[in-house]
Amino acid sequence: MRLLRYGEAGKEKPGLLDAGDTLRDLSGHVADIDGGSISPDGLKKLAAIDPASLPAVSGNPRLGCPVGNIGKIICVGLNYSDHAAETGMQVPAEPIIFMKATTAINGPNDTVVIPRHSKKTDWEVELGIVIGKKAQYVEEKDALDYVAGYVLVNDISEREFQIERHGQWVKGKSADTFAPIGPWLVTRDEVADPQNLKMWLDVNGKRCQDGSTTTMVYGVKHLVSYISQFMTLMPGDVIPTGTPPGVGAGMKPPMFLKPGDVMKLGIEGLGEQHQDVVGYKG
Structure with a gap:
């Protein structure tokens, strides 16, 4: 299933996209x-519904984050070997975990x-x-049993805040609007191999990231197991798993987002995103 939430921000309704792409x-x-609703029992009940029996939604409504009431966003850093190489950093001996x-x-x-005083907002x-x-103390062999599905995430980052301003990475990861998620939650049964998905990101029509999971x-099974050794994972928690090469900070010279830029990105089977970039006006 492709589950989603649509409507005005803060007032989203639950929905799904049927096989013919009708909302x-x-x-x-x-x-x-x-x-x-995305627990094993909840997904079983949703899967039993005939999509044709559901009201079709007219027009082209706004899509919200496909998961409501997310308790935690636990991110993984430097988790692609080719991205670690472009940053000049070593592949970590254990997953680097930080919060968003x-x-x-x-x-x-x-x-x-783009947040106030930002100099290096990246994608x-x-x-x-x-x-x-x-999920608590999950064995790797059982890890996928705890996964409801997968989503596309743009882990937008302010590199100066993240790296040069001391302390933890969370400062550079948490500005308002820095976690576009969706368009859909694709249930686990529809993703045959999460370790073999093409992924890409364009800025102003130029392909910047062109990679693959x-x-x-550290793959999905390992990450779910590993993180569950340190904290309890709850239904609805989201784990962005790292990025392939092509980020702005890794370019020569570095390139960062500015007002007027447009990002487009996607992952095979998980849909696409489109974001216009503006400056902070508060």
Whole structure:
């Protein structure tokens, strides 16, 4: 299934995209696409619904983040061998884990705002894991049982805040609008191999990132198991898993986002995003 949330920001309704790409309203069956409805039992109930029996949604409504009430965004850094090489950093001996504030969550096609005093706002196309049931001390062989599905994430980052301003990476990752997620949550059964997905990102029509999850250092199973050793993962938590090469900071000379830029990105089977970039006006 391709599950989504549509409508005005803060008032999104649950929906799904059927096989013919028609948006269908799910609000007669669930209140939201969230930790409760994407549990194993919740997904089983949704899968039993005939999409043709659901009301079609007319027009072209805004799409919100496809998962509501996300409790945690746990990100993974330097998790692509070719991206680590472009940054001049070594592949880590263990996954690098950092948090991204949930106030950064944005719809997949919503405007991205460069934060005040930013000098180095950057882009990162990423595969996101969505947790479907409570996970504590999970064995790697069982890890996929805890995955509800996958989403496309743009892990937007302010590199000066992240790297040059001391402290943890969370400062450079958490500005408002810095976590566009979606357009859909694609359930695990529809992604045959999460370690073999093409991914790309364009800025102003120029292909900057052109990679594949095949070069991930630590795969989905390992990450779910590893992170669950340090914290309890809850249904609806999202784990962006790192980015392939082609980020602005890795270019020679470096290139960063500015007002008027347009980002487009996608992952095979998980849809596409489109974001206009504006400056902070507060």
